Amino acid sequence: MNNDSLHNTPLTPGRVFRLSLIMAFFLLLVAAASLLIGTAEVSLHKFMALVSGSLDAEDPARLIILRIRLPRIILAGLAGFSLALGGVVFQALLRNPLADPFILGVSSGSAFGAIMGILLGFTFSVGIPLMSFAGALLAVYLVLALGTRKMGMESSTILLTGVILNAFFTAVIMFFISIVADSRLHTMLFWLYGDLSQSRYAPLILLTPALIAASLILFSFAKELNLITTGEEIAFQLGVDVEKAKKTCLVLVSLLIGLVVSFSGLIGFVGLIVPHLSTMAFGSGHRLLIPVDSLGGATFLIAADTLARVLISPSEMPVGVITAFLGAPFFLYLLRVRGSQWSRS
Amino acid sequence: MEPILTLKKAGFRYSASWAVKGVDLDVFPGEILGILGPNGSGKTTLLKLLDGILLPHEGEVLVRGKSMVTLNRVEVAKVVAMVAQENFFRFAFSVLEVVLMGRFPHLGRLQFESNKDLEIAVDALRATHSLELSERSIHELSGGEKQRVLLARALAQEPGAVLLDEPTSFLDLKYKKEIFDLIAGLTRQKRLAVVVVSHDIDLVSQYCHRIVMLKQGSVHLAGTPDQVITEKSIQEVYECAVLVDRNPISEKPRVSLKP
Numbered sequence: 001m002n003n004d005s006l007h008n009t010p011l012t013p014g015r016v017f018r019l020s021l022i023m024a025f026f027l028l029l030v031a032a033a034s035l036l037i038g039t040a041e042v043s044l045h046k047f048m049a050l051v052s053g054s055l056d057a058e059d060p061a062r063l064i065i066l067r068i069r070l071p072r073i074i075l076a077g078l079a080g081f082s083l084a085l086g087g088v089v090f091q092a093l094l095r096n097p098l099a100d101p102f103i104l105g106v107s108s109g110s111a112f113g114a115i116m117g118i119l120l121g122f123t124f125s126v127g128i129p130l131m132s133f134a135g136a137l138l139a140v141y142l143v144l145a146l147g148t149r150k151m152g153m154e155s156s157t158i159l160l161t162g163v164i165l166n167a168f169f170t171a172v173i174m175f176f177i178s179i180v181a182d183s184r185l186h187t188m189l190f191w192l193y194g195d196l197s198q199s200r201y202a203p204l205i206l207l208t209p210a211l212i213a214a215s216l217i218l219f220s221f222a223k224e225l226n227l228i229t230t231g232e233e234i235a236f237q238l239g240v241d242v243e244k245a246k247k248t249c250l251v252l253v254s255l256l257i258g259l260v261v262s263f264s265g266l267i268g269f270v271g272l273i274v275p276h277l278s279t280m281a282f283g284s285g286h287r288l289l290i291p292v293d294s295l296g297g298a299t300f301l302i303a304a305d306t307l308a309r310v311l312i313s314p315s316e317m318p319v320g321v322i323t324a325f326l327g328a329p330f331f332l333y334l335l336r337v338r339g340s341q342w343s344r345s
Numbered sequence: 346m347e348p349i350l351t352l353k354k355a356g357f358r359y360s361a362s363w364a365v366k367g368v369d370l371d372v373f374p375g376e377i378l379g380i381l382g383p384n385g386s387g388k389t390t391l392l393k394l395l396d397g398i399l400l401p402h403e404g405e406v407l408v409r410g411k412s413m414v415t416l417n418r419v420e421v422a423k424v425v426a427m428v429a430q431e432n433f434f435r436f437a438f439s440v441l442e443v444v445l446m447g448r449f450p451h452l453g454r455l456q457f458e459s460n461k462d463l464e465i466a467v468d469a470l471r472a473t474h475s476l477e478l479s480e481r482s483i484h485e486l487s488g489g490e491k492q493r494v495l496l497a498r499a500l501a502q503e504p505g506a507v508l509l510d511e512p513t514s515f516l517d518l519k520y521k522k523e524i525f526d527l528i529a530g531l532t533r534q535k536r537l538a539v540v541v542v543s544h545d546i547d548l549v550s551q552y553c554h555r556i557v558m559l560k561q562g563s564v565h566l567a568g569t570p571d572q573v574i575t576e577k578s579i580q581e582v583y584e585c586a587v588l589v590d591r592n593p594i595s596e597k598p599r600v601s602l603k604p
Contacts, residue, residue, distance in 0.1 A: 010445055010458040010466075095435050220454055227446055229436045233398060234429055238502070239422035239450035284436040287457070 016288050023295035030299045031077065034306040035069050039313045072199040076305040076319070077298035078207055079196070079264040080274075082256040084297020085215055087271020088278070088289055089253050092225040093246055097276070098159055098334060101257045102268030105165030109139025110261035111192070112169045115176050117262075124262075125206065133258030139165055140254050194267035194320025196305050203263050210259055214252045215294060221245055222286035229284070267301070267320045269327020274300050276334065347410065348373050349505045349538045350395050350425070354404035356562075357390055364390040365562045367404070372506060372538045377528060379549035380542045381573070382559030383583050388542040389430070391559065392508050395540060397421045409505070422450035426499035430510040432491070434483045440494050441479040444469055447501030469500035473527055489520030496527065506538040507531075513545065521545070525552045550574050550597045558582055574598040 036042055042061045049055040055062055083101060090099040090106075101107045113135020117128035147161035170192075177188050190197075224245040227235035236242045278293040301319070304326075308319040348371035356366040365387040372378055372395070380388045393399040394406055397413045406413040408424050426447070434443070444466045445458055452458065458466075470476040473493040478486065486494065492512055499507050509528070513521040529552055532539050543549050549556060549570075556573040558566045560582045566573045576589045579600065592599040 010441070010463050013457055092436075097435065223449060223452070226438075226442075227449060230434055230438075230443075230446070231429075231432070234432070236418060237396060237398060237422065237427050237429070238446060239419040241418055279436075283442075284438050285442060 011285055011287055016291060019282065019288065020291040020295060023292050023299070027077070027295050027299045027302075030302050031073050034073050034302050035065055037306055038064070038069060038309055039316075040064050071201050071204065072196050072305070073302055074204055075199040075207075075264060076196050076302045078204070078211055079260045079267060080270055080297040080299070080301025080304075081215070081294045082211055082260045082297075083267060083270035084274035084278075084300070085218065085271075085290065085294045086253045086257050087297075088275040088286070088293045089218060089225065089249050090271065091275060092229050092286060093249055094158055095229055095231075096158060097338070098272065098331065099162075100269060100272040101253070102266065102271065103159060103166070103331070104139070104143050104162035105169060106136050106139045106143070106162075106254065106257050107261050107266050107268065108166045108169035108173070109142075110136040110258045111266055112172055113138070113258065114262045115173050115188075119176060119180065125202065129203075129206065129259050129262040132262035133255050135169075136254035136258035136261070137251070139169070140250050144250075190318050191265035192320075193318035194265045194323070195318050196264050196308075197316065199263075207259055207263060211256060214256050215290075218249060218252050219287075219290050221249055222290055225249070225286040226284075265318070265320065267323055269323045269330065270297055270301055272334075273323075273327055273330050276330070346373055348407075349409055350540075351407040351410075352391075352394065352401075352404065353407065355394055355401040355406060356403040357394055357399055357401050363562050365394060365401075368562075368564055370557065370564070370567075372540055374505060374538050375532060375536045376554045377532050377539045377541060377552055379553030379556040380540065380559065381546060381549055381556055381582075382565075386559040386582075387562040388559055389510055390562075392427070392510055392540065392542055395506075396425050396427050396508055398427075419450045422502060422504075424504055425506050425508065426502040426504040427508040428492070428495045428499050428510065428512055430514070432495055437482045437484050439479070440470070440475070440481050440483060440486070441466065443483050443494055444479075444497045444501050447498040450502060465503065466497075466501050469497040470494075472500060472531060473497040474523075488515045489517075489523065492516065492520070492524055493527070496524070500531070500535075504537070506540065509539065509541040511542055511544065513543065513548065521548060528552065546574060546579070546600045547592075550599065551592065551595055570597050574600065 036044065036047055042064060046055060046059065046061040047065070050062060050065060086101040087099070090101065090104060091097055110132040114128050114132040117131030122128050122131060142165055143158060143162050147158035149157065173192065224235065224240045227238055227240050228242065228245065232242050274297040275293050278289055278296055282288050282292055304322045305319045308322050309316050311317065350372040352368050352370040355368045357364050368391065380391060382388050390399065394401055397406065400414060408416060408421060413421070445462065447469070448458055448462045448465065467476065470479055473496050475490065475493045475497055478490060478494060483491065483494070513524050516524065525548055528539055528541065531537055541549070541553065553570065555568065556570055557564055558573050558578060565582050566578050574589060576587060579585060579587050586603045588601045588603055589598050591597065
């Protein structure tokens, strides 16, 4: 047997690690470039001085990089990581290549929860993220309960259900924003389209460990996800506890999306674009797909947010506008070119 | 000889009406057992009971003498493999990846496939004459090729029993024969127990050692092809007048529709 050929050997932990390392390297490269790019000029010289610790403590470049750009880039990375991971897990569990947290209405469900939290006077550190998580769970429950038929899940039904939920949650959000019109209105409207400009370090302290824990557990379900994509009964036959795997993964994805939305607002299509590019490059196996797709998502959203900062400089736009500009045509392309291959018969 | 799978007075109902009722059945290593019966006679339900995908509402299912309800899914998947009637791959896995999925019950939560697992998968591909397909995408295969690959995945589970639900329903004559020849060979070499549900009475007659004929969820007749496939039984079960003579080569019963 020929073991030299790459495709004829099973996936090894070494290969997953090596490719993840390459993706992590790209992520750091893009993050470093993003630190240097922006309305205010920061020279490479000053950046290197900051890294080596020789930059003057009063230098404005220090403030711009450490206080403004770095927390924003970290939040963009965490959000992109979670949204891309959410997309890939939804696509596997629903056996639907067009599933994405935003399209399924899960993101707007989270936003609905967060708005409720704001109206109830909860704090931004714990209460609002938890409300956002609850909103995500509610949306996942509704999309499955309303979009599932007796004969199992039908692709377009579940997507349509998500689109309608999305419209409904958005209307409810706008309703509440309208009746409590005050000075926060502009911020909230920005937040509806995904806004990373208000990033601080404080929320990252809650977000980071939660995201790491959730993604590690999701990674441990990668083999189950592979089997579930081939059909729930077949996965069950092959030894997967399908109910447990589905419930665990859906709750963890809701947690990821809920937390991310409460900090960054509604950023659509990351969970659609990045998983498809990752699948094209690395195949459909989730043990490889989950790490490379998540790291790719972080890289993608940092790059998109950098564009949001500089395209109309000195002003800026919500990053969700950029991802929607890219994502909507991408969705239509997938529907048209690949749709026939995914539908039955 | 001890049976690998046993049904004891097993019954299953979907709502009020029983799909399978009071079925007693033993499946032994080294035999091909055919399940015949008209549409809606409970064939697929019977297969799902044997695999524990459905649990009986009455009676009991035993796997190597142990009650199905005391076993977890991984334990069952190490003994029983199934090739379902419908298989739709929405994501483009390679053939090797699909066959390696059969190793799932043998691997730990975070464990990757070892060289031994790869060897088992390659052996399974070789046994089903599909080794040359291993790098192709599952989406590129023809019906017959896909069926062989699914059989390979079932073999990669290293089961004692393989259940096949209408394995040849979408295949032409050549592939029908190919699949059944494969099944016959594997049953002999690996002492597998094979249970096959089919609408093709002549194929079942030709290849199966024993046949169970179902009517409205109950066993109407069970025995050798000679005992089960008769003009009388087919009239009673399928409500269709036929002529039964013998295949001139194999001497097995052969069914012809009366024009």
